[in-house]
Amino acid sequence: MQVRVQPQPFDTAAELAALSAGRADVGAIASFTGLVRADDGLTALTLEHYPGMTERQLAAIAAEAEARWPILAGTLIHRHGRLVPGDAIVLVAIASPHRATAFEACSFLMDWLKTKAPFWKAEEGRWGTRWVSAKTEDDTAASRWNKVLNP
Amino acid sequence: MQVRVQPQPFDTAAELAALSAGRADVGAIASFTGLVRADDGLTALTLEHYPGMTERQLAAIAAEAEARWPILAGTLIHRHGRLVPGDAIVLVAIASPHRATAFEACSFLMDWLKTKAPFWKAEEGRWGTRWVSAKTEDDTAASRWNKVLNP
Amino acid sequence: MTVLYFAWVREQIGVDEETLTPPASVETVADLLDWLAARSPNHAAALADRTAIRVALDQDFAQPDTPLGTAQEVAIFPPVTGG
Amino acid sequence: MTVLYFAWVREQIGVDEETLTPPASVETVADLLDWLAARSPNHAAALADRTAIRVALDQDFAQPDTPLGTAQEVAIFPPVTGG
Numbered sequence: 006m007q008v009r010v011q012p013q014p015f016d017t018a019a020e021l022a023a024l025s026a027g028r029a030d031v032g033a034i035a036s037f038t039g040l041v042r043a044d045d046g047l048t049a050l051t052l053e054h055y056p057g058m059t060e061r062q063l064a065a066i067a068a069e070a071e072a073r074w075p076i077l078a079g080t081l082i083h084r085h086g087r088l089v090p091g092d093a094i095v096l097v098a099i100a101s102p103h104r105a106t107a108f109e110a111c112s113f114l115m116d117w118l119k120t121k122a123p124f125w126k127a128e129e130g131r132w133g134t135r136w137v138s139a140k141t142e143d144d145t146a147a148s149r150w151n152k153v154l155n156p
Numbered sequence: 157m158q159v160r161v162q163p164q165p166f167d168t169a170a171e172l173a174a175l176s177a178g179r180a181d182v183g184a185i186a187s188f189t190g191l192v193r194a195d196d197g198l199t200a201l202t203l204e205h206y207p208g209m210t211e212r213q214l215a216a217i218a219a220e221a222e223a224r225w226p227i228l229a230g231t232l233i234h235r236h237g238r239l240v241p242g243d244a245i246v247l248v249a250i251a252s253p254h255r256a257t258a259f260e261a262c263s264f265l266m267d268w269l270k271t272k273a274p275f276w277k278a279e280e281g282r283w284g285t286r287w288v289s290a291k292t293e294d295d296t297a298a299s300r301w302n303k304v305l306n307p
Numbered sequence: 308m309t310v311l312y313f314a315w316v317r318e319q320i321g322v323d324e325e326t327l328t329p330p331a332s333v334e335t336v337a338d339l340l341d342w343l344a345a346r347s348p349n350h351a352a353a354l355a356d357r358t359a360i361r362v363a364l365d366q367d368f369a370q371p372d373t374p375l376g377t378a379q380e381v382a383i384f385p386p387v388t389g390g
Numbered sequence: 391m392t393v394l395y396f397a398w399v400r401e402q403i404g405v406d407e408e409t410l411t412p413p414a415s416v417e418t419v420a421d422l423l424d425w426l427a428a429r430s431p432n433h434a435a436a437l438a439d440r441t442a443i444r445v446a447l448d449q450d451f452a453q454p455d456t457p458l459g460t461a462q463e464v465a466i467f468p469p470v471t472g473g
Binding site: 039052053054055057058061062083094095115118119120121122123124125126127136137138139140143 | 394396397398446449450451465467468469470471472473
């Protein structure tokens with residue numbers, strides 16, 4: 006699986022097309038794109054990250070997904086820097102033979118990424134700049150995947 | 157939500173881009189693309205459908221998803237006719253404020269589509285042409301969504 | 308009524324559709340399948356395994372005990388395999 | 391060791407990183423946080439609520455009772471909010 010951390014925008018269309026190009030064993034591609042919302046008049050979102058650890062963690066999360074599901078190809082891109090509403094933040098795309106695998110792996114990657122990748126969001130708006138608090142629901146979403154290993 | 161039944165290929169990139177174009181309330185886009193696999197030497201897949209009922213059923217499934225989740229925009233495209241390995245058969249894409257909604261609605265649409273939309277697949281290969289049998293696992297996948305309504 | 312056939316049901320019966328007027332005694336979907344099966348050996352073969360047959364009345368799925376009512380379009384086909 | 395700070399921890403302490411040599415008595419992550427909190431009022435304020443602090447040793451998440459061992463790079467930050 007391909008993992009990238011970058012300030013630049015990404016081309017979702019090209020990334021998705023690359024997953025099945027030139028092969029006939031992909032039956033399912035599931036993808037998730039996270040975008041900046043203009044909630045409460047938000048004007049910009051800056052993503053700080055921990056260079057080095059971010060790449061390590063994303064690679065580890067990707068390896069975990071590949072160990073759990075029969076993934077044929079995958080792409081995980083997370084942007085950092087200052088973004089504005091409508092900008093894409095993150096892309097997760099998984100190609101596999103069947104749909105259940107693609108959906109599960111994609112959902113797993115997003116859940117783990119939310120709780121294990123060292124990114125921090127700061128929101129700009131009429132309030133000035135404020136750091137986003139971690140959500141308990143993200144921990145809950147991530148923890149459901151632990152049950153698979155420790156039933 | 158937009159629903160289309162067509163023999164022509166679709167442009168996944170354009171469909172996904174359209175879901176968030178010109179708006180800043182979309183935080184999540186989940187998509188699923190189903191493709192023809194060359195399993196066991198399959199050379200072509202022909203999708204027969206029931207014109208009229210297909211559109212009715214897809215519209216009903218889309219309406220059900222919109223009643224269950226806060227969907228901001230969505231696209232459901234199913235092709236019919238003769239396809240070859242690597243061709244896309246179906247696209248489901250959902251835009252919503254948050255990721256759980258987008259994933260669930262997308263997964264629901266695929267599960268229901270598999271069991272409620274009147275399409276039939278015929279596989280061509282060294283065996284000649286054979287009709288695909290319905291899978292029990294598809295019924296099981298679809299039935300999990302009934303529990304939400306009838307706990 | 309118009310009776311439509313799809314996929315291998317269509318192939319086995321050998322026609323896409325038929326315009327038929329069943330007698331008044333044919334009240335339900337199951338009655339209709341029995342009546343159709345008696346029309347020819349091909350009909351009988353196609354409809355032999357009722358667990359592999361699905362029916363729609365005026366483009367809505369129906370069950371064996373669903374009354375035909377005033378349905379104008381009846382479709383008979385195998386379990387669907389789209390997606 | 392190099393100690394890195396991120397997000398509001400970095401802002402409150404006022405520096406991105408420090409090169410420090412804690413005494414031998416500082417054995418665990420919790421010990422290190424206590425020792426750092428004593429360095430300045432800004433450190434103390436940033437590290438006051440330990441439930442809001444996460445630590446990585448050589449780029450792997452650590453717990454309060456994790457021994458520092460031979461870690462060369464320690465990072466201190468709030469719970470992550472990516473994705």
